[in-house]
Amino acid sequence: MSSSKSPPWAIIVGAGPSGLLLGLLLAKRGIPVQLVDLSYELDKNPRATHYGTPAMYELNRAGVVEEMRAQGFHPNSVCWRKLDGTYLTGIDMTILGDYPDRMVCLPLNKLGKILYEHISRQPSATVNWGYKVVSLGQDDDKAWVNVETPEGPKRLEAKYIIGCDGANSQVRRSLFGDWEFPGKTWDQQIVATNTYYDFEPYGWLDSNFIIHPEHFFMAARIGKDGLWRITYGEKPGLTTEQLRERLPTKFKTFLPGHPEPDQYKVVNFSPYKIHQRLAPSMRVGRFCLAADAAHLCNPFGGMGLTGGIVDIGGLYDCLVGIYDGLADDSILDKYSEIRSQKYNDIINPISSDNIVRLFGQDADTALENDDFLKMLKRGETDLEFAKEFQKGAYALQHDFTQYYNNHKKPSADAPNGDAKANEKVVGEVAPQVPLPQAVAAGGVTD
Numbered sequence: 001m002s003s004s005k006s007p008p009w010a011i012i013v014g015a016g017p018s019g020l021l022l023g024l025l026l027a028k029r030g031i032p033v034q035l036v037d038l039s040y041e042l043d044k045n046p047r048a049t050h051y052g053t054p055a056m057y058e059l060n061r062a063g064v065v066e067e068m069r070a071q072g073f074h075p076n077s078v079c080w081r082k083l084d085g086t087y088l089t090g091i092d093m094t095i096l097g098d099y100p101d102r103m104v105c106l107p108l109n110k111l112g113k114i115l116y117e118h119i120s121r122q123p124s125a126t127v128n129w130g131y132k133v134v135s136l137g138q139d140d141d142k143a144w145v146n147v148e149t150p151e152g153p154k155r156l157e158a159k160y161i162i163g164c165d166g167a168n169s170q171v172r173r174s175l176f177g178d179w180e181f182p183g184k185t186w187d188q189q190i191v192a193t194n195t196y197y198d199f200e201p202y203g204w205l206d207s208n209f210i211i212h213p214e215h216f217f218m219a220a221r222i223g224k225d226g227l228w229r230i231t232y233g234e235k236p237g238l239t240t241e242q243l244r245e246r247l248p249t250k251f252k253t254f255l256p257g258h259p260e261p262d263q264y265k266v267v268n269f270s271p272y273k274i275h276q277r278l279a280p281s282m283r284v285g286r287f288c289l290a291a292d293a294a295h296l297c298n299p300f301g302g303m304g305l306t307g308g309i310v311d312i313g314g315l316y317d318c319l320v321g322i323y324d325g326l327a328d329d330s331i332l333d334k335y336s337e338i339r340s341q342k343y344n345d346i347i348n349p350i351s352s353d354n355i356v357r358l359f360g361q362d363a364d365t366a367l368e369n370d371d372f373l374k375m376l377k378r379g380e381t382d383l384e385f386a387k388e389f390q391k392g393a394y395a396l397q398h399d400f401t402q403y404y405n406n407h408k409k410p411s412a413d414a415p416n417g418d419a420k421a422n423e424k425v426v427g428e429v430a431p432q433v434p435l436p437q438a439v440a441a442g443g444v445t446d
Helices: 017-028 053-062 065-071 108-119 170-176 240-254 303-323 331-359 363-369 371-379 383-396 419-429 435-442
Strands: 010-013 033-037 077-082 087-092 125-129 132-138 143-149 152-158 160-163 183-196 207-211 217-221 227-234 265-278 287-289
Touching: 010 017, 010 143, 010 152, 017 033, 017 053, 017 108, 017 125, 017 303, 033 152, 053 065, 053 303, 053 383, 065 108, 077 363, 087 363, 087 371, 087 383, 108 125, 132 170, 143 160, 160 170, 160 303, 170 287, 183 240, 183 331, 207 331, 227 240, 240 265, 265 331, 287 331, 303 331, 303 383, 331 371, 331 383, 363 371, 371 383
Parallel strands: 010 033, 010 160, 033 125, 077 207, 160 287
Antiparallel strands: 077 087, 132 143, 143 152, 183 227, 183 265, 207 217, 217 227
């Protein structure tokens, strides 16, 4: 990718989807931006797949949703079941019709490719691969990162530097220390697979959560060709090889039809530990953090992916305000304060509830005891309630343009309204729908 003509006003560390999205939004506003990434190519791992309504709002602003829909699809439904497949309750996403922010399913590596193709066409953007951040610093006028590159060591400078470099963020480690990432690691072991298996004979829906103390899992269609994401709980303390050896027994135990290994094809197998963590701050002077570099949560409910993308949209509005002279840099304190609050008040408790819901209760009594499932049951017959319930995910958003000095919004507004209007929608349903519960309907899985 050719270099931009002007020195970068902002440097983004990390050219994954969150960094690429922020870079694209800034570049489309004509703001010189440079992205650097430790890798030498785009991440090819499929990873997260489902983008909740507030994430789709930001992706609409970036102008990439048409391609996302063409390559992915709109999930029609999500439900909760017993281990034997008995349907308990669920969410009908088709009631949103052609709503512009309706959820799309697309593996994250495919979104990364779309974003990269778009940013490559922006003359004010540069992407550099094989750039390893080794240290950083700042003064009253600028921030910098010292990087190792294929051409030798360099020092890169900009007015602001944003860490979008994932869970192991070097920017966060340099700011706070290698082990300063407050929160917890779950005892539960999770295994994520991408698997070809035919669920159709069993009447399973696009996304299915199974409640069971040992064999809890999620099965969600993630491709148009029969590919499914199957993420399940396992015994802690096992090696990757032991987990792989146990997979046939696990699948035979909990998948509908109790298949033998020759009846499915596993194309990705990824055991991992899951965390609930938030950086001490999302702003340190001229440095900001966003998405996984700033916070982590378990994958059940898609809160990490959706919340990270909403971070990007909010930070974009703050940076545009500074660049255009509509806000001073204290708006970045607001960004850190409010995005951290959204994590503490919504993302962390809801994502925690989402996973505990699967292993921490009796499926036979879940409809009687689980308030979230009871609301979904109401939504099966009260369609207006169901629509507003799904829009409850907009509680993740915040309109940072209200802190502009003259309250004037930037020229590149979203095509379908602004976050403030969406917050109003959320407020209108507050008497009926407790927002933290409603947000749980906004995603499927990371």
